Amino acid sequence: MSQTALDPSATTGQPAAESAEPSPVASSDAAAASQAEVSQEIDEIAAEYAARGSAPAETMPRLDYPPYRSSILRHPTKDPHHADPETIELFAPVFGHQDVDPLEADLTIQHSGEPVGERILVTGRVLDGDGRPVAHQLVEIWQANSAGRYIHKRDQHPAPIDPNFTGVGRCLTDADGHYRFTTIKPGPYPWRNHFNAWRPAHIHFSLFGTDFTQRMITQMYFPGDPLFALDPIYQSIVDPQARERLVAAYDHDLTEHEWSTGYRWDIVLTGSQRTWMEPETDA
């Protein structure tokens, strides 16, 4: 069974979204459809998924998800081809303290002044599919500032740039797989997938495991965001339980008196294909 075969809107060899929806190849910048139209597409796909009953739950986003307009011409239409990982694919690149300065884990100290916004601590563990910690591995994050603005030339919407906030952080996990960032809570961000489209507040995460095959990039969200139901990127994970795995938990034990609020979010990679070997650089 393939991802494509599970997707009711896919037809082999065709750019998808030919079904009921108009303008299937609208550019992501066209902002053509209304939120109501996009929400209807989202709801139809969700209803089809719910109606499948006892089929195995989907754990990943669909690559072919027409409500996210820029996916239409960028998703493979053929099933991924099975490969058994060989040599290089059984290992991941190594990162070390020469690559990452410990200060890079604090996004609030990268400039001469304090960034504006709600200071937060985001921490958790990186685990593989068998629950083993991914130790001494690179975690990269990037995000908008508290006003929802990215430091990127293509983000030109009229929200202020914060001269004291870049929104980029890195760290290495510790021996137990823990990562920890101090940052500012990002604001919701407007985009042009459709008219008046807003992304829920999120932090992008880039992760490596012990194997090449575990490489992933994802987004962490904040609990209770009113934009979840409207967002085609979040909703591209059609299984409700699966997409909730992207939502951090507020944790008052991580909140510090008169300093910052705290969020906990654990990340599970897929299983390691290598049989478990001794930790390579463990202290």
Add this chain to the structure above:
Amino acid sequence: MSPRPTLAPTPRQTVGPFYGYALPYAGGNELVPPGRPDAIRLHGRVLDGHGEPVPDAMLEIWQADADGRVPREAGSLRRDGFTFTGWGRTSTDNTGEYSFTTVRPGATGEGAAPFFALTVFARGLLNRLFTRAYLPDHPALATDALLGSLPTDRRETLVARPAADGLIFDVRLQGEQETVFLSYPGTEQAPHG
């Protein structure tokens, strides 16, 4: 066979449009300094389902060294100019072009066909894609298990083309000559695992 996973994997999401100030870094595409005598370019374009260039894709390569050894050295993010870490990252430019400076990977075993392992990210791509770029004209291509499991026209999408300065490898996300993308055991939707 891998151990049976016990935890549900965290879903992946698109890299989005605004990673450019965060993930690419100076020297990310230079696995070896360009002046090194055995340096080659691995370059190409990322194209969408209409054959249009994708200007906001990011590629990572991971490879054996020239002797076929899997690198286990840190230092990819701050290269010292001497250590071969085997890993690099770059973005496509406005014309959908990417370029790495590296060495040809050696065979990792007797009779193994050397390849670059590639990861592809892009705005509009909700999950990363994996593929391989094999060295062209290598005798072991004929006996490679993965290539042997593909029809001829699909197989060609995984083999780099020779060029004067090295190798060309285009990534077609969709369409007639869509690149073969790979799923390893347990890495994609649950039904795959």
